[in-house]
Amino acid sequence: MTPHVAIAKWTLEDYHQMIAAGILSDRRVELLNGEIIELPPEGEPHAYYTSTVGNYLRTLLGNRAQISEGHPITIPATQSEPEPDIAVVQPLGREYLRHHPYPENVFWLIEFSNTSLKKDSDPKARAYAAAGIPDYWIVNLQTMELIIMRDPADGCYRSQNTLTEGTIAPIAFPDISISVRRLLD
Structure with a gap:
């Protein structure tokens, strides 16, 4: 009989x-x-991609959003504090001295996956969807594709599209046109 292994949750x-x-x-x-x-x-x-895309988004969004590169967001509901490659968040200034951005502060998230696609598309996507983050993008650096996940419900994203060209508008900023090629090149 194999003993039951308990995993300590933090x-x-x-x-x-x-x-x-x-x-x-x-x-x-x-x-x-x-x-x-x-x-x-x-x-x-x-x-390279994190830095380049972060700068591109800063140019497009100006002071409408803060671009956070590789810093934590806090998801209390799932006991998570992931560090997305790019978090586009509300520009709350000194408020972030007291806490990392919460889900309600997040416009959208981007992960760049070279070796981490499985983790980014499964446990991270589930945590982000459970938190109600409306827009989650993964740049697959192996295939040079942009995976767009939207419509979170019941701990998963109900919509997923893969793009290699064209433009995309984030849900929070429908007036902004983002070049898919700029994210992939």
Whole structure:
């Protein structure tokens, strides 16, 4: 008979206490659905796209949104504090000294997946959908495709489209036209 293995789940409070105590200071991690997940080292393509697309979005959005690159968002409902590659959030200024952006502060999220597509398209997508984040985009760096996930309900996105060209407007900013090629080139 195989013994039952219990997985310890961490709360946001536990996670923040570990950070404050310096326990995680030498590790790149994020909290996802109560589990501490080690992040892979950031390769050159990942860093390039995050920076380039972040700058492109800043130009398009101006002061209408804040572009956060690789910083946490807090999802209390799922005990998660992931670090999306790009979070387009409300520009709340000093409010973010007290907390990371919550789901209601997030316009949309973008992940650049080179080796992390499985994690980005499953547990992360479920956490984002459960939080009601309306727009979640994954740039698959292996196939150079943009995966658009929308219409969150019951912990999943009911709409998913894959693009390689054309333009896309984020739900929060329907007047903004984003070039798919600019995200992929």
